[in-house]
Amino acid sequence: MRHTRSFMPALRALALAGLAAVSTAAAASEVNLYTTREPGLIQPILDEFKKDTGVTVNTVFVKDGLLERVRAEGDKSPADLLMVVDIGNLIDLVQGGITQPLKSDTLNSVIPANLRDPAGQWYALSLxxxxxxxxxxxxxxxxxxxxxxxxxxxxxxxxxxxxxxxxxxxxxxxxxxxxxxxxxxxxxxxxxxxxxxxxxxxxxxxxxxxxxxxxxxxxxxxxxxxxxxxxxxxxxxxxxxxxxxxxxxxxxxxxxxTHVNVSGAAVAKHAPNKAQAVQLLEYLVSDKAQNMYANANYEYPVRAGVKLDPVVASFGPLVVDPLxxxxxxxxxxxxxxxxxxxxxxx
Structure with missing residues (x-):
């Protein structure tokens, strides 16, 4: 416990020092994405989002310790949207108290109920x-x-x-x-x-x-x-x-x-640009973005009816475990x- 108390101030100082590298997104034309996903895998989708909406995505790649970083930044955190791989990591963000619920007819209509949080704290984006x-x-x-x-x-x-x-x-x-x-x-x-x-x-x-x-x-x-x-x-x-x-x-x-795991995202608890975070999250389940997931990363789209890469299509229909x-x-x-x-x- 003494080790944890001595470590946290240093972590907080490191996190706050890093805020200068990220726009505070005071302008409505920006949104800050913290992600554990390799930026190259999702950058093409983010580029299309900017073209279509005019909103710039400031991407912060956090290989390890995303939960700890956002906690250390506290209510001054610029993070708007948190993107991770694995349902366990999504649940950890919620249980760690760094997300907030949202209501979105778009997300709820596209993403099956078994692939999103009942309280709207997280949403799957690909399977x-x-x-x-x-x-x-x-x-x-x-x-x-x-x-x-x-x-x-x-x-x-x-x-x-x-x-x-x-x-x-x-x-x-x-x-x-x-x-x-x-x-x-x-x-x-x-x-x-x-x-x-x-x-x-x-x-x-x-x-x-x-x-x-x-x-x-x-x-x-x-x-x-x-x-x-x-x-x-x-x-x-x-x-x-x-x-x-x-x-x-x-x-x-x-x-x-068949059992699936997911990549997914949640809106940060202190998101300075919640509206833009939700806008980006909804864009990520659009036809265009889901097609890019399917044909660039070979992940199975969460949205029904998306054309698959021929190799993935050759595996036959995916019936997802309904649990x-x-x-x-x-x-x-x-x-x-x-x-x-x-x-x-x-």
Whole structure:
């Protein structure tokens, strides 16, 4: 606790010193976006927003510690809109007390209820479906998430660390569907089936399928768009061409929905330009912006009816697990504890 008290004044001083680099957005033609997303991924959309509205977006890339920074800035923070990846990070912003609710008919009409906060504190902007990468020569075209624990796949499964947010999100969804005891047994089964240690990134799953280390694995679909659209002859392209995508479902779920995580945003609690923040947030779910998400980042659009990149379209229709993300997120800590309990990453 003494360490925390000594650290916070320094953090606050650092944050306040950084305010000079950001416009206070006193003019109605500016809005300040704090984001953990790589600026290059969203800058084209922000450029179009300025062209269409005349509002300039001042982007502050915060790789780590966004919550702590905004807290340290306090009511003098220039942050208008906060953009992050992973439902857990969105929930943390709300629980950290740095967001505010809003009511928007536009957002509520475009974004399904299970992909936004019931109180209007956060909204999903794009989807990242957690799918199966399968060696393309295998006759496997349907899977459940539970199948990854089937002994017939012993030594054939690859996956990144169980403590990565992509996987704790999936494990939390498994808890929500099947309960903690069944999920623990499932995790033990998946660990027993691993062809190598749970580590690396999602693209490494495709790499190791090509290398014969495993036959299938769990990873995000949008990486396949990046790999298959990479320059022919590159490693990424070779990895992408070695696999096919199968969208798993939960065995007991009649909707046959696939688990998704999200990128999303929330309006900052002390936003000096709330109107412009809401304007930008609504723009991000427009047809134009959602098309750019789909065709530049290969993420699945949250808006229905958007034309997909051909590679993503080849995966077939995405049926989203209807469980509210907020309900799934409640089980994140349980999921993390189970990963350690079963020694999944060891």
């Amino acid at each position: 990242r479906d957690r799918v199966a990468y399968v060696a393309k020569e295998l006759d496997i075209n349907t899977l459940t998430y539970e199948d990854f624990a089937d002994p017939k796949y012993k030594g054939k499964v690859c996956i990144r660390s169980g403590q990565h947010p992509y996987n704790t999100g999936l494990i939390a969804a498994m808890i929500a569907h099947n309960g903690e005891e069944a999920t623990e047994n499932w995790l033990r089964g998946v660990k027993a089936n691993l062809g190598r240690k749970a580590a690396g990134g999602d693209r490494d799953v495709a790499r190791d399928i090509l290398g014969g280390i495993c036959d299938l694995g769990i990873a995000n679909a949008y990486y396949v768009g990046r790999m298959k659209n990479a320059e022919p002859g590159t490693d990424n392209h070779k990895w992408g061409e070695a696999i096919k995508v199968v969208r798993p479902t939960f065995a007991n779920d009649k909707s046959k929905g 509210p993300l907020a309900e799934i997120a409640k089980h994140r800590q349980q999921a993390s504890k189970l990963v350690d309990k079963v020694g999944f990453d060891q």
